[in-house]
Amino acid sequence: MATISELHDRLSRREISASELLDQQLARIEEQEPRVHAYLRLTAELARAQAQAADRLFREGGPVGPLTGIPAAVKDVLSVQGVEVTAGSKILAGYRPPFDATAVARLKAAGLVLVGITNCDEFAMGSSTENSGYFVTRNPHDPQRVPGGSSGGSAAAVAAGEAVYALGTDTGGSIRQPAALCGVVGMKPTYGRVSRYGLIAFASSLDQVGPLTCSVEDAALVLEAMAGVDARDATSADRPVDFLSELEAGVEGLRLGVPREYFQVEGLEPGVRSAVQEALRRLERAGAELVDVELPHTDYGLAAYYIIAPAECSSNLARMDSVRFGIRDESAPNLFQSYLRTRRAGFGPEVRRRVMLGTYALSSGYYDAYYLKAQKIRTLIAQDFQHAFRDCDAIVSATAPTVAFQIGAKVDDPFSMYLNDVLTLGGNLAGLPGISVPCGTSGGLPVGLQVLTPHWQDARALRVARAYEMVRDAA
Known part of the structure; x- marks a missing residue:
């Protein structure tokens, strides 16, 4: 698979157009998807409009950057305006965000051509993408094996050549672990480096958005486009963004x-x-x-993580109430039963397990024994x-x-x-x-x-x- 820099050079020299590059990418997806199942849904119409806009910039000498016209994918937990985004869960089926996540908006401004939304473990809870509410993604190196998780669809898409780069999220390793299992590069930035605005949250003190790519330079290019302070995310930091100047400095003396x-x-x-x-x-x-x-x-990290993360997910997922968006059991006799039936039908077993673990850890009489102690270990x-x-x-x-x-x-x-x-x-x-x-x-x-x-x-x-x-x- 060609790198972002290689494709940018070809686009700049007019050896290929962004629309032609997109056609090649969609053909590759059609070829690979029957064995990989990386995508939950494709956004070909949106991608064609974005590719045509990129072609106009290259043709007219407009402002272009390294990501202009480059086909990419986004994990199914990041809001994309007007595109169905479900966090890999049936409970959010049909939900179309009315806004873009900041990371997505910044990539759009940098020339993103969005080919599709990638599969993931439900609400990013898992290490194999087997917890998706829809289907299992397979490892391109061996379709009988997992791609890792929770960003398994993004990692598999890049590894199979179905996207030049993809976005994932990392709460306990969900970018880096699937990157390792699929043989690609995966970067989790410092917490606060990339805005979490528009991310469907799992555990808000742990979640972070990052890239999966074919090369380290590609990861630096994508991260540089996304990073920076955002007034809509109080945890984002106003720190200098420069990931390329020392990239080739080597390790001598380190x-x-x-x-x-x-x-x-x-x-x-x-x-x-x-x-x-x-x-x-x-x-x-x-x-x-x-x-x-x-x-x-x-040795204490695993136990602490699996108290803190479920506690935060229990709080975050309380908003999945079947009232404002997603599926709803219309046969329920009252609102309380609607909550119970919808959440039972909409959440998969791993999500239910973690919600119950987290609710227990936060409950009266157990907060100090579990959650507070886990934070001390942290x-x-x-x-x-x-x-x-x-x-x-x-x-x-x-x-x-x-x-x-x-x-x-x-x-x-x-x-x-x-x-x-x-x-x-x-x-x-x-x-x-x-x-x-x-x-x-x-x-x-x-x-x-x-x-x-x-x-x-x-x-x-x-x-x-x-x-x-x-x-x-x-x-």
């Missing part, structure tokens, strides 16, 4: 922290460990210094990272403990499924930027290398990932 705890987590496959260790050796040969660091509260995990970054410039590890697993292998074992996020959720609890970049294979399936950096050092994470990408491709 200290890369290797956390012992991340190489001892339950379920880490030997093939994944081997691929990541080889990646670290290549970075060391490129001039980086590998240093041992400690993240002593790693603080300790954030402090672990702060201490580690005194001794290193970035932390490197595997992104996911396993390669893509068989569809159906873990659906009846929630704990086993939750373990897929054990290496990524710490970054969300601490609000750190992180990126996954492909670093080889195990058993013929992709493995991802994760890079975490201090708050607001998104450019450094991209720099380290790009440095690895260069030494990997030179081998």
Whole structure:
């Protein structure tokens, strides 16, 4: 698949038009979708209008940027004006937002050609995209395996060449983990770097919007177009946005922290460990210094996350009441029964499980024992990272403990499924930027290398990932 820069050069030289590029993209989607199922719905009519507008800019010498005319996809949790967006849930069937999410609006301003809305785990709750209320997305490398989740549709679309780039969201690893399993690049920015306005929320203190791409440079280009303060999101930060100036600076002189705890987590496959260790050796040969660091509260992260995230989802999903939008059971004898019947029919089993967990953790008599204690653990995990970054410039590890697993292998074992996020959720609890970049294979399936950096050092994470990408491709 061509990168954004390569396609921009072709468009600028008029070797191809945006409309022709779109036709090629739609043909690729038609070819791949029967085996991948990355898209919930296509937006071909909208895309054609956007491609024609891009062609006019190129033809008339108007302002064009690197993303002008480039076909892309958006995860089914980000509002797109006039397009059905359902968060992968039947409860929101038919909902068409009257506005764009800020991330989508900024990409439209940068020349977005939106080809479709990608499948995801319902309300972004899952690690395999098997929790979608519609169908299962399949891994392009092996259709019998999952693409990861919850942004599995976006990752699969990019990996299968069905989109040049795609947007996902990351609450506990939902960009980076599917990126690793599908063999693409996935970037979770610092919490507050990209506005969450227009995002259908899962857990508001953890959710973050980011790109899935074919290359690290592409991730930097998309992130730069989306990032920045937004008056409609009080958690967005007014920080300088520059992710490209140090992208090619390499890793010579950088200290890369290797956390012992991340190489001892339950379920880490030997093939994944081997691929990541080889990646670290290549970075060391490129001039980086590998240093041992400690993240002593790693073992508590999974438990803390699965109290905090469900608690926030319980609160956020209370608004799904069947009254203002989405499906509604018209046969209910009263409003209360309408709530009960609609939520029972509209929410899938994983969403119901997390709502009940979260409601319990927030209930009278249990708040201090569970939610408050989990928030204290969250603080300790954030402090672990702060201490580690005194001794290193970035932390490197595997992104996911396993390669893509068989569809159906873990659906009846929630704990086993939750373990897929054990290496990524710490970054969300601490609000750190992180990126996954492909670093080889195990058993013929992709493995991802994760890079975490201090708050607001998104450019450094991209720099380290790009440095690895260069030494990997030179081998």
